[in-house]
Amino acid sequence: MITLGIILxxxxxxxxxxxxxxxxxxxxxxxxxxxxxxATGRAIGGRRHYF
Incomplete structure (x- = not known):
């Protein structure tokens, strides 16, 4: 998401x-x-990492 944001x-x-x-x-x-x-360990949508 961060990379997509920078590209846009x-x-x-x-x-x-x-x-x-x-x-x-x-x-x-x-x-x-x-x-x-x-990074704080909170799972969002069942995933801990979004990268």
Missing amino acids: LIAGFLLKISILWTLGILALVVGVILAILG
Whole structure:
């Protein structure tokens, strides 16, 4: 999710498409939240790690 967010941010910036920029930010935030919850040992959706 974090990688997808970064790719969408770069693509949105280079192609000047604001929806890609917005989706990139959302994917990046969700990826960071899942990574933090996984690192604390809390299982999300039956999985401990999302990578």
